[in-house]
Structure formats: structure tokens, C-alpha cells
Amino acid sequence: xxxxxxxxxxxxxxxxxxxxxxxxxxxxxxxxxxxxxxxxxxxxxxxxxxxxxxxxxxxxxxxxxxxxxxxxxxxxxxxxxxxxxxxxxxxxxxxxxxxxxxxxxxxxxxxxxxxxxxxxxxxxxxxxxxxxxxxxxxxxxxxxxxxxxxxxxxxxxxxxxxxxxxxxxxxxxxxxxxxxxxxxxxxxxxxxxxxxxxxxxxxxxxxxxxxxxxxxxxxxxxxxxxxxxxxxxxxxxxxxxxxxxxxxxxxxxxxxxxxxxxxxxxxxxxxxxxxxx
Amino acid sequence: xxxxxxxxxxxxxxxxxxxxxxxxxxxxxxxxxxxxxxxxxxxxxxxxxxxxxxxxxxxxxxxxxxxxxxxxxxxxxxxxxxxxxxxxxxxxxxxxxxxxxxxxxxxxxxxxxxxxxxxxxxxxxxxxxxxxxxxxxxxxxxxxxxxxxxxxxxxxxxxxxxxxxxxxxxxxxxxxxxxxxxxxxxxxxxxxxxxx
Numbered sequence: 001x002x003x004x005x006x007x008x009x010x011x012x013x014x015x016x017x018x019x020x021x022x023x024x025x026x027x028x029x030x031x032x033x034x035x036x037x038x039x040x041x042x043x044x045x046x047x048x049x050x051x052x053x054x055x056x057x058x059x060x061x062x063x064x065x066x067x068x069x070x071x072x073x074x075x076x077x078x079x080x081x082x083x084x085x086x087x088x089x090x091x092x093x094x095x096x097x098x099x100x101x102x103x104x105x106x107x108x109x110x111x112x113x114x115x116x117x118x119x120x121x122x123x124x125x126x127x128x129x130x131x132x133x134x135x136x137x138x139x140x141x142x143x144x145x146x147x148x149x150x151x152x153x154x155x156x157x158x159x160x161x162x163x164x165x166x167x168x169x170x171x172x173x174x175x176x177x178x179x180x181x182x183x184x185x186x187x188x189x190x191x192x193x194x195x196x197x198x199x200x201x202x203x204x205x206x207x208x209x210x211x212x213x214x215x216x217x218x219x220x221x222x223x224x225x226x227x228x229x230x231x232x233x234x235x236x237x238x239x240x241x242x243x244x245x246x247x248x249x250x251x252x253x254x255x256x257x258x259x260x261x262x263x264x265x266x267x268x269x270x271x272x273x274x275x276x277x
Numbered sequence: 278x279x280x281x282x283x284x285x286x287x288x289x290x291x292x293x294x295x296x297x298x299x300x301x302x303x304x305x306x307x308x309x310x311x312x313x314x315x316x317x318x319x320x321x322x323x324x325x326x327x328x329x330x331x332x333x334x335x336x337x338x339x340x341x342x343x344x345x346x347x348x349x350x351x352x353x354x355x356x357x358x359x360x361x362x363x364x365x366x367x368x369x370x371x372x373x374x375x376x377x378x379x380x381x382x383x384x385x386x387x388x389x390x391x392x393x394x395x396x397x398x399x400x401x402x403x404x405x406x407x408x409x410x411x412x413x414x415x416x417x418x419x420x421x422x423x424x425x426x427x428x429x430x431x432x433x434x435x436x437x438x439x440x441x442x443x444x445x446x447x448x449x450x451x452x453x454x455x456x457x458x459x460x461x462x463x464x465x466x467x468x469x470x471x472x473x
Contacts, residue, residue, distance in 0.1 A: 001355075001369045001388045048447035048457060055449040062361020066390065134424060150391035154360055157393060157473055158453075160424050165448050167426035231426070 005073045006146045013081060015211060018204035019145070020074050020082045021107065022214050024097065025202070025250055026148075027067030028108035031098060033129060034060030035265055036116055045119050052165060056126065059158040066151045068094035088274060099269035103258045107202075110249040111194035113257050120173055120183035124191055127166035131227050132198045132220065134159045139215035148213070167231050174235025184237055196245025199224070205250075304336050304349055311375050312353070318367045319452055320470075322410040325368060329398025330355050332389060348382040355386065356394045358473070359453045396473045408436045413458065413469040433469050435460035 008016060037057035044050025075082050076091045084105075086096040111129060116122045137159060140152035173180040199221040201209065208214030225241075232239045248254070268275065312331055317323045325331050333354035353372055357365045369386045376384050396415035399407075404414035413436045432441045440462040448471075450457040455468040 001366070001386050003388055048449070051451070052447055052449035055453050058361035058363075058453055059359060060361070062357075062359060066360055131424075146391070150389070150393075151360075154357070154390045154393045158360060161448060161471075163424040164426055164428075167424070171426060234426075 003069060003073070005070060007077075008074060009077060015207065015213070016074070016078055016081055018207045019213060020071055021202075021204040022208050023067050023071040023074065023148070024105075025107035025204070026151075027064045027071060027097065028106045029112055030060045030067065031064035032106070032108040032261060033112035033125075034058070034064060035261060036112065036114075037122070037126075039116055040122065049119075053122070053126075056162050056165070059155075059162070063151065063155045063158075064098070065094055066154070068097045070147050070151070071097055095269070099266045103254050103262055104252040106254065106258065106262075107250050107252060109194070109197055110246055110255055111191065111197065113249070113255060113261060114191065114194065115257055117187065117190065118183055120180065121187040121190060123166055123169040123173060124184065124187040126162065127170045127231070128191065128195055128198075128228070130159055130162035130166055131224055134163050135220040135223055136215050136217065139220070143214065144212045170231050170237070171235045174232070174237040181236070184235070188237065192240075192242045193244065193246050196242065197247045197249060200245065200247050202250040304351075305334065307379065308334055308336065308351065308353075308376070308381075311379050312372065315368070315371050315375050317364060318371070319364045320407070320410070320412065322406045323399075323403050325355070325372065327400050327403030327406060328358065329400065329403075330358060330368070330394060332356050348380070350383045350385070351376060351381055352385045352387060354389055356389050356392075358394050362453060394473070396470065399470075407470055411436050411467060412455065413467060415470045415472045417472070431472075433458055435463060435465070436467055437465050438463040 008019065011019065034057045037053050037060065040050065040053045041057070042050065044053055072092045072094050075084060084092065084097075084101070086092050086100055088096075109129075111125060114121075114125065134156065137152040137156040141149055141156060143149040143152070170184070174184045175181070199217050201217050205214055205217060209216045225239075229239050246255075309326070312334075313324050313326050315325045317325065317328055320328075331353065333352075335350075335352040335354075337350040337352075353376075355365075355369065355372070365388070369388070372386055373384055397417060399415065407414045413433050416431050416433070433443050433445075434441055435443050435458075438460060440460055442461045443458050444461055445456065446459055446466065447457040450468050454470060454473065456471045457466065458469050459466045
């Protein structure tokens with residue numbers, strides 16, 4: 001199967017590089033959360049929920065593939081512009097970008113790489129994330145880059161289900177038993193410092209938002225907060241805005257968990273270079 | 278060069294999509310017919326045309342016509358149902374095999390994301406086949422698809438006993454495109470091809 005992508009050979013270098021970095025940021029973010037969610041496969045608290053989280057993982061990895069394919073084509077069609085070498089004398093592929101970059105090259109949000117913890121923490125992370133992603137894709141759908149807009153349009157339908165499913169679980173656990181409420185409470189404190197990064201633009205995001213190629217993520221924050229407050233009220237959970245946020249993921253500065261994820265995810269390609277199946 | 282978007286209604290006499298221009302060549306009719314025989318590997322009662330994922334068929338006699346292999350250039354455009362649908366690569370391969378078997382050699386299969394696939398593109402015939410197979414067909418998409426939690430569930434009809442007295446078990450079923458229900462009358466669980 002082949003894809004037809006917009007022609008960006010006339011873009012100024014700085015914008016082209018920002019576009020590649022931005023596309024990789026979106027790809028990495030979806031891939032790493034997809035990978036984390038897939039760790040639940042076979043371990044979910046009930047069969048239906050095991051299937052649900054695995055389906056969400058599949059959607060996210062599918063989104064990541066679309067973004068990686070686009071990033072690979074941008075890199076291939078503009079030789080010498082972006083600093084990535086797969087080490088083989090062939091064009092860059094989506095797999096190269098997922099399997100042959102190191103932690104410092106990954107631009108995913110820090111919240112996606114955090115450990116799964118218990119079901120409460122996984123649910124809360126999905127809820128924070130999907131609510132953000134829904135707003136992001138609603139904006140990105142209007143991007144002047146037709147491929148980013150198409151991926152956003154496609155993914156939005158899936159994300160709608162993710163928001164619904166995770167919202168229901170936040171309410172069910174928050175307003176559930178004393179133990180489930182307590183676990184949600186602990187999940188809030190372990191994740192709250194990773195939310196600010198979702199609305200703190202990296203340089204490439206600022207540049208692309210100006211060009212109407214990317215989304216203006218600062219603008220998403222009020223609506224995101226309203227949704228979280230609304231669901232937390234139903235879930236009898238407290239919402240407080242944290243005083244500081246941990247950032248850096250978008251620039252390749254990751255938490256200690258990132259190396260472990262890559263070690264597992266990339267092992268095969270590192271041990272048996274260029275292998276296919 | 279002829280070009281046609283997929284039409285959801287079929288001409289009952291030829292089993293081909295309606296609305297093809299009168300000047301369509303024999304290749305065009307043949308190719309749509311071949312496509313109507315290629316099934317979804319995960320829901321094998323549905324053809325790729327029933328699913329509504331074939332968006333365009335392009336046949337180029339000249340200059341794409343290759344004298345050496347005596348085959349026109351054929352370009353099939355398909356769109357994925359879900360971003361991560363693992364069936365897409367298999368579907369693409371099966372379309373290629375079916376065309377190769379029919380003697381076509383110059384084949385390219387393109388994937389487009391926009392406009393995004395919707396269950397509204399599934400044919401009526403496809404919906405009936407799904408039901409007969411035991412999967413409740415999708416309702417028209419305007420009825421759901423919002424982010425609101427615990428929204429009033431749409432009425433899903435049990436594919437076995439036709440009762441609307443059914444209950445959602447899980448929004449995610451055996452594949453990404455299905456959710457899981459139970460019938461409160463005949464007590465059977467069933468898959469619902471969810472609206473998208």
C-alpha cells in the first residue's frame with residue numbers, strides 16, 4: 001500500500017524541520033502510551049476491560065503508524081535536512097523511527113511513559129490523555145497540512161470512544177468503594193505534575209502554530225480543565241491545579257522509565273538488525 | 278482513463294455499483310466485480326465493497342498501458358476502518374492477489390485517510406449480511422458518537438431474536454470496530470458493529 005502525502009519540498013528549512021519534529025512528537029506520544037496500554041493485555045481486571053484497554057492500545061499504535069509514515073516520507077523527500085540515519089542504505093521507514101531512535105530522540109509526553117501502576121492510575125492517565133488528545137485533534141483537523149489534518153480527522157473518531165470509556169471509569173472508581181476512591185486519590189497525586197506539559201508548547205509547536213500547520217495547545221487548557229472538573233465532580237474527586245509541572249519530554253528529556261520501555265520495545269531490532277517478519 | 282467513486286447502491290442485474298458512466302470499459306466492470314469477491318478477513322461475510330472501504334478505481338489504458346505485459350495500470354484507493362485495524366494490510370494484499378489472478382499485472386493500491394471512513398458507507402446488503410452472520414449492524418452514525426459518559430444508549434436490536442431489549446456489556450468487543458452486548462430476552466450475548 002502506498003500513501004499520497006502533501007508536497008513539502010518548498011518549505012523553508014526551519015519549518016520543515018519543525019514539521020518533522022512535531023510529527024515525531026505526535027507519533028512518539030501515541031506509540032509510548034499504546035505500548036504502556038498493551039502491557040495490560042492478558043492482565044486486565046476483567047476480560048471486557050482487558051479487551052478494551054488492548055483495543056485502545058491498538059488505536060494508539062495505529063495513529064502512531066500514520067504519523068511515523070508521514071515523518072518518514074518528509075525525511076526521505078528532503079534528503080540531508082533532518083538529522084536521522086537508520087544506518088542502512090535504504091529510505092527511512094516507519095519502523096526505523098520507532099525502533100532505531102534513542103530516548104533522547106523521543107519526543108513523547110512524560111505522562112505517557114509513566115508506569116501503569118494499578119488500574120486507577122492507568123484509567124486516570126487515559127482520561128487526562130484522551131481528553132487532551134480529543135481537543136488537540138479537534139484543532140489539528142483544521143491544519144493547513146492536509147496529512148496531519150487527515151490523521152487527526154481519522155483518529156478523532158477513535159479518541160471519542162476513549163474519552164467516553166475512561167470518563168465512565170473515573171466516575172465508577174472515584175464514586176465507588178472506599179478503596180477505589182482512595183486509589184483514585186493516589187493516582188491523582190502521582191500524575192498531577194505531568195499534566196502541565198500537555199499545554200506547554202515546545203519551540204517547534206510555537207513555530208508551527210504560527211504557520212497554522214500545528215495546534216495552539218495553550219488554548220486547549222481551559223476546556224481540558226472544565227472537562228476534568230466536571231467528571232471529577234461526578235466522581236467525588238477533588239481537583240486542584242498543581243503549583244509546578246515536570247516538562248522536558250518534548251525535547252527528549254525523559255523520566256527514568258523511558259529507557260526500560262525502549263529496551264523492551266526495541267530489543268529485537270537492536271539484537272537482529274533489519275530483521276523483518 | 279476512467280474514474281469512479283464507489284457507489285453504495287448496486288444494480289441488481291449486474292451486481293455492480295449503480296451510476297457508472299455508460300462508457301465504462303469491460304475492465305472497469307470486471308474490476309468492480311472482482312472487488313465484490315474480496316472479503317474482509319475478520320468479518321468474512323462482508324466484501325470490501327459492502328464495507329465501503331474502496332474509495333476509487335482508476336484504470337489507465339494509455340499511457341499506463343504496458344505493451345509488454347498487456348495490462349492496463351490499475352490504481353485502487355482504499356481507506357482504513359480504524360487507524361490500527363490489522364486487517365488493512367491483509368485486505369490490500371487480497372485485492373492485489375484477486376486482480377493478479379484475473380490477469381492484471383500493473384496494480385497499485387493506495388491508502389487515504391480523509392474523508393474518514395464511516396459505518397454509513399456500509400451497504401444495506403452488507404448490513405443484512407452482518408445480521409445474518411450474528412453481528413448487529415451499525416445504526417446511522419448521527420445517533421451516538423459523543424464524548425459524554427453514561428449517555429443514553431441507543432437501542433440495538435438483537436440479531437437473533439430481533440428484540441430491542443438489549444444491554445451494553447462493553448464498548449470494546451472482539452475487534453476495534455465492535456462493542457459487546459447481551460440480549461435480555463433470548464439471553465444470548467452478541468457483537469454490535471459500532472457506529473463510527
